Amino acid sequence: MQYYDKRGKIEQMERNKIKELILEYRERFTSRDDSLIPREIQKTIQSYLSSKEILFITGTRRGGKSSLMKLICADLIKDKHIPLTNILYLNFEDERFIEFKVSDFNLIYEVFLEENAPNKKSYFFLDEIQNIPEWEKWVNRLYEMHQIKIFITGSNRKLLNSEVASTLTGRNRVITNFPFSFREFLQYKKIKHVNSSLYITEERTKIKNTFQEYLKLGGYPEVIKSNDPTLLEQYFKDFIYRDILPRYTIRKNKALRELCLFLASNIANIHSYKKLQQLVEAKSLNTIKHFLEILEEVYLFFQVDLFDYSIKRQIYNPSKIYTIDTALSQSVSFQFSKNIGHIYENLVFLELKRKNKELYYWKDEKGREVDLIIRSGREIVEMIQVCYNLSNPNTRNCEIQALIKGHQALKNPKLTLITDDEEDTYQSGNISINMIPLWKWLIKD
Numbered sequence: 001m002q003y004y005d006k007r008g009k010i011e012q013m014e015r016n017k018i019k020e021l022i023l024e025y026r027e028r029f030t031s032r033d034d035s036l037i038p039r040e041i042q043k044t045i046q047s048y049l050s051s052k053e054i055l056f057i058t059g060t061r062r063g064g065k066s067s068l069m070k071l072i073c074a075d076l077i078k079d080k081h082i083p084l085t086n087i088l089y090l091n092f093e094d095e096r097f098i099e100f101k102v103s104d105f106n107l108i109y110e111v112f113l114e115e116n117a118p119n120k121k122s123y124f125f126l127d128e129i130q131n132i133p134e135w136e137k138w139v140n141r142l143y144e145m146h147q148i149k150i151f152i153t154g155s156n157r158k159l160l161n162s163e164v165a166s167t168l169t170g171r172n173r174v175i176t177n178f179p180f181s182f183r184e185f186l187q188y189k190k191i192k193h194v195n196s197s198l199y200i201t202e203e204r205t206k207i208k209n210t211f212q213e214y215l216k217l218g219g220y221p222e223v224i225k226s227n228d229p230t231l232l233e234q235y236f237k238d239f240i241y242r243d244i245l246p247r248y249t250i251r252k253n254k255a256l257r258e259l260c261l262f263l264a265s266n267i268a269n270i271h272s273y274k275k276l277q278q279l280v281e282a283k284s285l286n287t288i289k290h291f292l293e294i295l296e297e298v299y300l301f302f303q304v305d306l307f308d309y310s311i312k313r314q315i316y317n318p319s320k321i322y323t324i325d326t327a328l329s330q331s332v333s334f335q336f337s338k339n340i341g342h343i344y345e346n347l348v349f350l351e352l353k354r355k356n357k358e359l360y361y362w363k364d365e366k367g368r369e370v371d372l373i374i375r376s377g378r379e380i381v382e383m384i385q386v387c388y389n390l391s392n393p394n395t396r397n398c399e400i401q402a403l404i405k406g407h408q409a410l411k412n413p414k415l416t417l418i419t420d421d422e423e424d425t426y427q428s429g430n431i432s433i434n435m436i437p438l439w440k441w442l443i444k445d
Helices: 013-029 042-046 065-079 102-116 135-145 162-167 182-186 193-200 201-217 221-226 231-244 253-265 274-281 285-297 313-317 328-332 340-354 391-410 439-442
Strands: 002-004 009-010 054-059 087-091 122-127 150-154 174-177 270-273 301-304 319-324 360-361 371-374 378-386 414-419 424-426 431-436
Touching: 002 122, 002 221, 002 371, 013 065, 013 087, 013 102, 042 065, 065 087, 065 122, 065 150, 087 102, 102 135, 102 431, 122 135, 135 150, 162 274, 162 378, 182 201, 193 201, 193 319, 201 328, 201 424, 201 439, 221 231, 231 328, 231 371, 253 274, 253 285, 253 319, 270 274, 274 313, 285 301, 301 340, 301 360, 319 328, 319 340, 340 360, 340 371, 340 378, 340 439, 371 391, 391 414, 391 431, 391 439, 414 439
Parallel strands: 054 150, 054 174, 087 122, 122 150, 378 414, 414 431
Antiparallel strands: 002 009, 270 319, 301 319, 360 371, 371 378, 424 431
16 A cells, blocks of 8 residues: 655555554454344355355445445354454455555555464455456455455446456356345344244234335335435435446436436336437437446346347337335435335345346237246246236236236246235136235245
């Protein structure tokens, strides 16, 4: 690490400063924190701890990536009895790393070895390392030369751009961390949900009431802990002014802001590039396409394509767009009335993304649409329709008929109709549709 002294000369930061940084971070990182809630994704990560692969943890800002690394570290200390001297944690968003260069990484490693002399496998947790240019070269050397398990976080999909990917090909595994699921929210509220309890009126009521709270707060950890959804408006601004504008070359700042606000107010809808271009008065369709790619890279919005056996039709049809957190979008939405049906659909989308499902929507030539379909390999395994209220017979018939038509067109996938509180099985010949309330569907394993 380097800095300019009073004489204008560039000097390397003294080893004792590096030592202070390492010790300061270790003390905070390894200290016990009972406020942390175990994350479901830890189960997946556990199976990767014994491998040599570098583990990349990506996901939205404020989504709990640093806390997840702290939970992983706690598991290593408790279950594998890893000594603290074998653990290194550094957060490269710290202003003390402003003048840090890739050549300075070696000094950190030297000081770590001198002070700790680890005789077993070491574990390096490197937070937001993409702030240091050419970081991947040092990480690659560590992977090649030393017995070290490396964990890296970043709030941008460009963390693994083409250059980095080629440097670390076959040496990494990517984990995407999302805001809290409803199951994790229940765990934070200390509400247990076993199958038997769902048949007890009092327990069902408690879970349903907690679900209403989840709708209001969303899944961001600090918002949940503080019970303060007003934080979400600042989070939304941070996406634009900290994640996007400083890191991307964007001339039409106003158009980008307007696009974000429009998408936040119209989640789980199909949007064509042409419509969005006209709406925000962007220069070209390529501008809109570029904006949407950026918004997906920073985990603010996601695009879901139409499924069609014709690749050409699939490419030229507009995408559905979902948000990372429904409460976040509602905090800046300029709609006067909430479209609860689209909020429900977005929650279903997020749960399926947490489970790493390959998702599309489906529509036939008559405009009948199925909200989400799950593809596994070449097979469509499930079609999911989301409808808040089925009390209107016409609405009920439209939703059911869309699923039936999709079932016939896509070779008999499983059919699910997610509702607010209706639970039933619809049978039509050999076609069966499972109807289930969203709150209940969300707590299924």
